[in-house]
Each structure stands twice: as structure tokens, then as C-alpha cells.
């Protein structure tokens with residue numbers, strides 16, 4: 574059988590960035606290893622100051638690492654001459670939070686800018702028209718940036734980044750200045766470019782929601798280090814680090830759900846043997862068969878107080894807050910059954926939630 578091997582397009586090995594200033598030094602990136610494969614949409618998530626921007630800027634050497642190795646599309650980036658580096662950077666597009674457009678030039682001129690002197694006027698005009706079409710702005714070629722909405726400006730940023738047909742696109746908080754609906758539309762556009770053009774995307778963000786929408790792989794960054802990484806589904810199903818869990822919980826607004834759940838009578842009047850738990854699962858088990866099985870097979874009644882099912886890469890990701898009532902031995906068998914079926918069970922202490 575023919576095996577399709579993943580082709581690595583970005584490899585960072587022990588990349589370290591230390592900013593030394595007069596009075597202090599900042600270890601912005603701390604010996605990071607990272608491999609991004611062709612066709613990935615690789616999310617890097619972390620709070621402000623975690624080192625995400627600095628890390629991704631080492632990919633195209635906008636930031637030179639203090640030490641470590643950077644290989645992009647088979648090139649040892651640190652071995653390139655300045656001229657070679659300029660050429661290599663054309664294969665790595667970049668988009669930014671604040672769009673970085675030239676306000677005195679039209680949309681078409683902004684997109685044409687990286688192509689000047691490299692192609693004939695007619696070729697540039699054709700390319701710009703194709704790019705505007707690709708990002709859904711075919712009718713705005715003559716407009717100026719100030720006449721566009723934030724989402725439209727980012728579409729121009731994307732078109733400009735694609736002008737030199739890059740194989741990799743780095744997105745540095747590209748949706749952070751946009752409202753949720755516009756964010757979602759821009760993420761959809763990035764996903765369609767990944768599919769249509771085979772574009773590899775590295776997406777840095779402080780919003781797990783964005784990662785959830787389009788990424789197939791994710792790394793969580795904290796204090797310059799990658800503290801956890803993996804396939805999106807694997808990370809959502811079995812997060813190991815508290816920070817990763819916190820980021821995932823933001824996507825289901827769990828804190829708000831817990832607060833309202835613990836105020837409900839079903840929780841206020843828990844019997845000593847009742848168990849208030851959170852169930853998390855990735856995959857086919859949906860709430861209804863699960864609840865039916867617990868009752869039929871184990872005599873345990875499950876009262877669902879909160880349920881959230883999202884679809885990640887076509888696979889359900891479910892979170893239930895539930896009261897389980899039954900005889901202690903039946904409850905024990907229920908927990909064993911849930912564990913065997915890869916459903917994570919976490920006890921919830923109502924007092925702790927109420928006081929948090």
C-alpha cells in the first residue's frame with residue numbers, strides 16, 4: 574500500500590529569542606521545536622506576551638533567532654544571503670492585525686505593490702483582478718482603504734499576501750480587530766484558500782474559537798514555550814495542561830454555564846449519593862443514547878442541566894453538565910462504562926463554583 578508521507582514545510586529546531594535591553598532581558602521564545610506540514614492550518618494559541626508573534630516572525634526571519642535552526646520549504650533560512658532571503662520571503666506571505674495597507678493608494682495598487690518591476694503591466698493587472706475576485710472584492714479595485722470595512726481591509730491584506738503565489742501564509746492575529754461575524758467570514762476565506770490553493774497556514778491568535786473553526790493542528794504557547802500540541806480533536810478530547818483546558822472552556826462559555834447550573838434547584842437539592850459531573854467526549858456518542866444506556870444498563874438516571882455539542886472537523890465535541898442518581902455500586906459501574914467509552918468525567922463541586 575502506498576503511504577502518503579506528511580511533508581514538512583516549516584521546521585524550527587530549538588529556536589530561542591532573547592531580547593536584551595539596557596536594564597532587562599526578555600526570553601520571548603524559549604527553545605521551541607515546531608514542525609508544520611504541507612496543507613496544515615496550524616493554530617498557535619496563547620495569551621498576549623506568550624511569544625507567538627516573535628516565534629512566527631522567526632519563520633521568515635523578520636526576527637532572527639538568538640540560537641536554533643529554521644528550515645522553510647527545504648531551505649536553511651539562516652544560511653541565505655540577503656538577496657536569497659528576499660526571494661525566499663516571497664514564498665511566505667503574511668497578514669497582520671492592523672492590515673498595514675497604504676492609505677494613499679487604491680486597493681488594486683496595494684495588491685499590485687509587491688509585483689512592481691517583476692511582471693509586465695498587463696500581467697499585474699490580470700493578477701490583481703484574479704486576486705480581487707478570489708477574496709470577494711472584484712468590484713472595489715478603485716476604492717481606497719479608508720472606504721472599506723475592517724473585514725474588507727483584511728481581504729485586501731490577504732490578496733496582497735498572495736500576490737507572489739506563496740506556499741505558506743502566516744496570519745498574525747489577523748482577525749483580532751474584527752467583530753465575531755466578520756472574523757468567521759475571514760476564517761472561512763482562509764480555509765477555502767487552504768483547500769483551493771493548497772496553502773499552508775500558520776495562524777496565531779489568542780482566541781481558541783478561531784483555532785476551533787479552521788485549524789487541524791494546534792500548539793498552546795505560554796512564557797515562550799509550547800506547553801502542549803497535537804491534532805485539534807486530540808487536544809480538545811484530552812487536554813493535558815490547565816491553560817489548554819481554560820482555552821477550550823472559553824469556546825463553550827463553560828464558566829457562565831456552570832454558574833447558572835449551580836443555581837438550579839436540581840443542584841441545590843442534591844441527594845448525598847447524587848453526583849454532579851461534567852462529561853466531555855469527542856466522537857459519535859451523543860447525549861441521547863448515552864443517557865438511555867445509563868438508565869437501561871445501569872439503573873442510573875441522568876438529568877442533563879447543560880449541553881453543548883459543537884462540530885470540530887466534522888466530528889461532534891460534546892460537553893454535558895449532568896446529575897447522575899443511582900445506587901453507589903451502579904454509579905461506580907457507570908463511571909467505568911463512561912471511561913471505557915472515552916467519555917471524560919470530571920466531578921463538579923457546586924460550592925467551589927458558587928465561590929469562584
Ligand SMILES: Nc1ncnc2c1ncn2[C@@H]1O[C@H](COP(=O)(O)OP(=O)(O)OP(=O)(O)O)[C@@H](O)[C@H]1O
Nearest residue numbers: 592599601619620621622623624625626627628746
Ligand atoms: N523587539 C522587542 N524588543 C524587546 N522585547 C520584545 C520585542 N518584541 C517582543 N518583545 C517581548 O517579548 C515577549 C513576547 O512578545 P510577543 O509579541 O511575541 O508575544 P505575543 O504572544 O505575540 O503577544 P501579543 O499578541 O501581545 O503580540 C513580550 O514580553 C514582549 O514584550
